[in-house]
Amino acid sequence: MGTRIDVCLKCEKEAQIAARGLCYGCYREEERANVAAPRDRHSGALRRDHDKLFTAHTEMMRAMRRGGVNREDVRKILGIMQPYWQPIAAFLRDSVPVSEQKENLFTVHK
Numbered sequence: 640m641g642t643r644i645d646v647c648l649k650c651e652k653e654a655q656i657a658a659r660g661l662c663y664g665c666y667r668e669e670e671r672a673n674v675a676a677p678r679d680r681h682s683g684a685l686r687r688d689h690d691k692l693f694t695a696h697t698e699m700m701r702a703m704r705r706g707g708v709n710r711e712d713v714r715k716i717l718g719i720m721q722p723y724w725q726p727i728a729a730f731l732r733d734s735v736p737v738s739e740q741k742e743n744l745f746t747v748h749k
């Protein structure tokens with residue numbers, strides 16, 4: 640209900656969250672990507688767990704940001720946490736070492 644401002648999991652900006660921890664722009668992008676390449680997993684059953692993970696991930700990212708954790712430590716922490724995010728890893732591909740991954744993994748943005 641209502642509008643929710645949070646840190647987008649993908650572009651890492653504080654913005655109005657559409658769903659799954661993504662801002663409207665990124666959410667629409669994901670939707671388009673999902674339509675283009677639908678997953679054959681039983682997504683209904685997985686969704687609830689995903690939501691929990693997204694929330695946890697968002698909160699973790701925000702906590703690190705607000706705590707002033709530097710890039711290198713963020714990367715280490717994310718490295719440790721990585722197995723836990725496995726179910727939603729596909730959605731997070733752009734959010735980990737943003738500066739390094741952008742070019743080769745993602746060409747949707749211009």
Ligand SMILES: [Zn+2]
Binds near residue numbers: 649654664665666
């Ligand atoms: Zn976004």
